[in-house]
Amino acid sequence: xxxxxxxxxxxxxxxxxxxxxxxxxxxxxxxxxxxxxxxxxxxxxxxxxxxxxxxxxxxxxxxxxxxxxxxxxxxxxxxxxxxxxxxxxxxxxxxxxxxxxxxxxxxxxxxxxxxxxxxxxxxxxxxxxxxxxxxxxxxxxxxxxxxxxxxxxxxxxxxxxxxxxxxxxxxxxxxxxxxxxxxxxxxxxxxxxxxxxxxxxxxxxxxxxxxxxxxxxxxxxxxxxxxxxxxxxxxxxxxxxxxxxxxxxxxxxxxxxxxxxxxxxxxxxxxxxxxxxxxxxxxxxxxxxxxxxxxxxxxxxxxxxxxxxxxxxxxxxxxxxxxxxxxxxxxxxxxxxxxxxxxxxxxxxxxxxxxxxxxxxxxxxxxxxxxxxxxxxxxxxxxxxxxxxxxxxxxxxxxxxxxxxxxxxxxxxxxxxxxxxxxxxxxxxxxxxxxxxxxxxxxxxxxxxxxxxxxxxxxxxxxxxxxxxxxxxxxxxxxxxxxxxxxxxxxxxxxxxxxxxxxxxxxxxxxxxxxxxxxxxxxxxxxxxxxxxxxxxxxxxxxxxxxxxxxxxxxxxxxxxxxxxxxxxxxxxxxxxxxxxxxxxxxxxxxxxxxxxxxxxxxxxxxxxxxxxxxxxxxxxxxxxxxxxxxxxxxxxxxxxxxxxxxxxxxxxxxxxxxxxxxxxxxxxxxxxxxxxxxxxxxxxxxxxxxxxx
Numbered sequence: 234x235x236x237x238x239x240x241x242x243x244x245x246x247x248x249x250x251x252x253x254x255x256x257x258x259x260x261x262x263x264x265x266x267x268x269x270x271x272x273x274x275x276x277x278x279x280x281x282x283x284x285x286x287x288x289x290x291x292x293x294x295x296x297x298x299x300x301x302x303x304x305x306x307x308x309x310x311x312x313x314x315x316x317x318x319x320x321x322x323x324x325x326x327x328x329x330x331x332x333x334x335x336x337x338x339x340x341x342x343x344x345x346x347x348x349x350x351x352x353x354x355x356x357x358x359x360x361x362x363x364x365x366x367x368x369x370x371x372x373x374x375x376x377x378x379x380x381x382x383x384x385x386x387x388x389x390x391x392x393x394x395x396x397x398x399x400x401x402x403x404x405x406x407x408x409x410x411x412x413x414x415x416x417x418x419x420x421x422x423x424x425x426x427x428x429x430x431x432x433x434x435x436x437x438x439x440x441x442x443x444x445x446x447x448x449x450x451x452x453x454x455x456x457x458x459x460x461x462x463x464x465x466x467x468x469x470x471x472x473x474x475x476x477x478x479x480x481x482x483x484x485x486x487x488x489x490x491x492x493x494x495x496x497x498x499x500x501x502x503x504x505x506x507x508x509x510x511x512x513x514x515x516x517x518x519x520x521x522x523x524x525x526x527x528x529x530x531x532x533x534x535x536x537x538x539x540x541x542x543x544x545x546x547x548x549x550x551x552x553x554x555x556x557x558x559x560x561x562x563x564x565x566x567x568x569x570x571x572x573x574x575x576x577x578x579x580x581x582x583x584x585x586x587x588x589x590x591x592x593x594x595x596x597x598x599x600x601x602x603x604x605x606x607x608x609x610x611x612x613x614x615x616x617x618x619x620x621x622x623x624x625x626x627x628x629x630x631x632x633x634x635x636x637x638x639x640x641x642x643x644x645x646x647x648x649x650x651x652x653x654x655x656x657x658x659x660x661x662x663x664x665x666x667x668x669x670x671x672x673x674x675x676x677x678x679x680x681x682x683x684x685x686x687x688x689x690x691x692x693x694x695x696x697x698x699x700x701x702x703x704x705x706x707x708x709x710x711x712x713x714x715x716x717x718x719x720x721x722x723x724x725x726x727x728x729x730x731x732x733x734x735x736x737x738x739x740x741x742x743x744x745x746x747x748x749x750x751x752x753x754x755x756x757x758x759x760x761x762x763x764x765x766x767x768x769x770x771x772x773x774x775x776x777x778x779x780x781x782x783x784x785x786x787x788x789x790x791x792x793x794x795x796x797x798x799x800x801x802x803x804x805x806x807x808x809x810x811x812x813x814x815x816x817x818x819x820x821x822x823x824x825x826x827x828x829x830x831x832x833x834x835x836x837x838x839x840x841x842x843x844x845x846x847x848x849x850x851x852x853x854x855x856x857x858x859x860x861x862x863x864x865x866x867x868x869x870x871x872x873x874x875x876x877x878x879x880x881x882x883x884x885x886x887x888x889x890x891x892x893x894x895x896x897x898x899x900x901x902x903x904x905x906x907x908x909x910x911x912x913x914x915x916x917x918x919x920x921x922x923x924x925x926x927x
Contacts, residue, residue, distance in 0.1 A: 307501045537591040709755070
């Protein structure tokens, strides 16, 4: 690519959503979409076999496939260019404001290609509740809690002053409506860039503006935004979740980011090339250390601002990997380099808009980044390639198709196999009756009572086993917590004996995080093993029910148990605690202590109070959520089988004269051939990564 090719401009005015090059890197998602389409077609064949009842169940499975929306959480520090990158990825450079209010703590979820009812809103904005606002205002958020706990009155007063300033500005802006708005949600039928900026952008003067024009009017109290857009380049539904930067005064954004990470399997960490993983990014490392390495992608943005990216990028990559290794971060994550600025330039109508320094960096980077496959590309497409967005989409596509995508296909095939098995069993009962057979059939009331008992017994079996797992987990967590506190206290006393009270002592809480993470991993394996055993036992019970209830031995008939639920990562372990803050704050705490006993008791109480919520989060909240997931999977499985068995029971009561009209295909030979074909189609699907390595 030559300089004159970049600067001359070609008047390219195709809307961003229709740029063909935006499909680069999405090939695996295209293939996944084709697999979904094939599975939908196979489910359509089930309807031919099973009639109206099968159609309802098949339609439900198809709906679940079409509603599948893998989510990707974008995290990073303020000014890393994360929001500009998100805008470029969806082809809407002006959608989300990049220069947001420093107070703003909005998680913006961009739902791309999500199927929506006709009357559904395309934009929804949730405000903080009164309780959440009061926690920030009265307690100063996490920093306020921490300062108050440690007796850091001076720091606490500074926090309160800042919050008071924010509160007064917000009340001035919103007037009497302020208290009424808290906890509310605003929905809109149509989405526009101006509408978004009213809720997530910094506002200025509002006195002389009409209400509908007030940019940033609600930004201070907006907690989350859900926007629904069409992205023609992306072949399936996808959710990009843009989070606020984590380095804020009150740690409010940190907690919001933790909550967003819980809802996603894939995480993109956006760093600025100028300060990639600087000391300020330790908070990011703590967050991503608890996510599986394969599910973390690091995008180093703003290489357009480097003087010599060809030489500097390898140095930055080595520095990032070394910093992660030194701080117990993810091992060997994929690191991609690029520029949201270049991506947005590629989407623009005129390439002449690029600034000179950025153009020089672009050509410098092109020398090492472009391969032979780019020889025939147009200028916009080359700039798009150099921006790193295609490489990012390729990495995301791989993780979606190998992880949650493979899992939903596998789960759908299992459910479809069970549906076809039920239809085949029903068909066998009917065929026997039409041929004059007299099969022994369990009375409907007895069948329902039997299924109620099966479900109750298997739920009890599951919960009894999970009780043991979670009791063992709780004991390990408590032991790890106590061992950490004892070791830290011993280290503090040794420091005081050796150095006295004048030298500030430092101690990393990463040891506690590692102990808790190890305990969590053991629990996760035990929960998965328990679910697999219980679900298999329930499947055997149901298979036996088919035989005893209807007395039919069906060829190729079995019940496929559901997979164990995916256990979420323990992202709360990344939360900042007092020992992470090796700053003037900690020195202030140190100076306020006099005497070894005061140091010892004060430290123990402070760190125990700081870490107790994290321990409680793992032992109670996450354990409860995991139990509910395991129960729900079993209950849904039992409900599907109940519907199939009830359907067979009902058909066994139908008069012989009416049996011929039940199914769409009446020729038994044709039905058997179609059964075999569908079983083969559903059984030959790819396994998930977990199944392949088990």
